Amino acid sequence: MTDMLKSKKRKGSGNMGITIEFYIEDCLKGLDRIKPNTVDMVFADPPYNLDKKYYSVNDNRSDYFEWIEKWMKKCYRILRPGGAAYFMNAPKNFGRQEAVIKSVGFEISSYIIWMRRNPAPAKNTFPNIHSDIHYCIKPGGKRYFDDSESISYELRRRDGIVGKNHRPYDVWIDIPKLVPGFMAQPEVILKPGKKKAMVLPNQLPEKLVWRCVRASTKEGDLVVDPFLGVGTTMRVCGKHNRNFIGFEINEEYRQYLEEQKISLLKSIEEKKLTQSKLQLSSVAK
Numbered sequence: 001m002t003d004m005l006k007s008k009k010r011k012g013s014g015n016m017g018i019t020i021e022f023y024i025e026d027c028l029k030g031l032d033r034i035k036p037n038t039v040d041m042v043f044a045d046p047p048y049n050l051d052k053k054y055y056s057v058n059d060n061r062s063d064y065f066e067w068i069e070k071w072m073k074k075c076y077r078i079l080r081p082g083g084a085a086y087f088m089n090a091p092k093n094f095g096r097q098e099a100v101i102k103s104v105g106f107e108i109s110s111y112i113i114w115m116r117r118n119p120a121p122a123k124n125t126f127p128n129i130h131s132d133i134h135y136c137i138k139p140g141g142k143r144y145f146d147d148s149e150s151i152s153y154e155l156r157r158r159d160g161i162v163g164k165n166h167r168p169y170d171v172w173i174d175i176p177k178l179v180p181g182f183m184a185q186p187e188v189i190l191k192p193g194k195k196k197a198m199v200l201p202n203q204l205p206e207k208l209v210w211r212c213v214r215a216s217t218k219e220g221d222l223v224v225d226p227f228l229g230v231g232t233t234m235r236v237c238g239k240h241n242r243n244f245i246g247f248e249i250n251e252e253y254r255q256y257l258e259e260q261k262i263s264l265l266k267s268i269e270e271k272k273l274t275q276s277k278l279q280l281s282s283v284a285k
């Protein structure tokens, strides 16, 4: 790993000195190489143990919560005191995940419900339409929380939200799940030559990840994602001047991640160039 992980002081975005790194490896190994207390935020969207066939990994583990505990402890070690962790999961795992989070030492700050808007198939029960996020803090330090995002009056009115508070509440109903096909959003990553097959059907919307990154980090901060998938957190960080380190075990995603990294670094370079041109022109006036 580069010097970024070793040095305590990272470059801010004033000079756009942003570093983006990803590693195709098991996060249980990779997280150990990051120095303790150096990371500002962790975003983790692990497999939910729902026996999904599209993972190259075992998504039907009998030791699921022991496994969660292992990587959560590693996340706790690397986070600075006061740093934030967002742990996603399916509702059926939320209760036991909460117990693990508390046993590792985190404080739970919010229980966020993401209403995906696509009900899962179900028989003789209520179809599931949400995934959940534990927003947690490592105690012992100053928390950063930017509450400047606001939900528009039109959206609040559409959703029947009463009261004057315009901040995002803990139920997120304004972010639809990504879908392939004729309704596919521009950010959806499709399999080559296919219109109806996503590379990773659980690819998260950037808006969801950005809401977390924006709330819990400043430009120049360091974000870690142990389960990178097809790179949503990496893209969000690159676009918004956060340093980033991610791990992904599936070799098949390497090419997508590599392409995104190249294009992110290119646009960071372009921004840098525009900034120095602007500085020059203001000096020349």
Ligand SMILES: C[S@@+](CC[C@H](N)C(=O)[O-])C[C@H]1O[C@@H](n2cnc3c(N)ncnc32)[C@H](O)[C@@H]1O
Pocket: 025, 026, 027, 028, 045, 046, 047, 048, 055, 056, 057, 200, 202, 203, 204, 205, 226, 227, 228, 229, 230, 231, 232, 233, 247, 248, 249, 250
């Ligand atoms: C739910 S997906 C994450 C999707 C991601 N948030 C996105 O938007 O692209 C979980 C990912 O974790 C990866 N994964 C599973 N076990 C892993 C491990 N031990 N280390 C690193 N990655 C792992 C899977 O291959 C899968 O891509």
